[in-house]
Ligand code: SF4
């Protein structure tokens with residue numbers, strides 16, 4: 001079945017100095033490749049990285065962002081691991097759950113000010129994001 005976002009234009013542009021999604025409480029999942037890349041970027045071994053930052057949740061490794069504080073990798077200049085940030089962050093807001101219906105996308109737009117801004121996002125890019133992060 002054709003998805004709503006295949007029939008109409010979707011626009012998105014991450015807004016400078018926003019970082020709202022890095023304050024959002026919840027889990028940020030790291031797959032094996034994410035763990036390898038971030039550990040190497042932080043100059044530690046995956047075991048140390050997992051022990052320091054991650055919890056094991058239902059067979060997946062994840063960073064828990066609490067209510068009171070943002071993601072520990074957020075700095076005053078933005079994501080401190082931007083070059084190697086996990087797929088979940090790279091793909092946001094193009095997550096399957098957010099794109100399920102147009103209403104859901106609108107609701108996410110109430111949180112993320114980048115939605116409906118900037119250039120049109122190509123179908124290939126949206127499909128690429130959906131492939132990049134799926135849980
Ligand atoms: S909430 Fe949206 S606009 Fe803000 S930093 Fe996250 S992706 Fe970018």
Ligand code: SF4
Nearest residue numbers: 022071073074079089
């Ligand atoms: S890893 Fe980076 S982009 Fe992802 S939530 Fe943390 S600071 Fe934000």
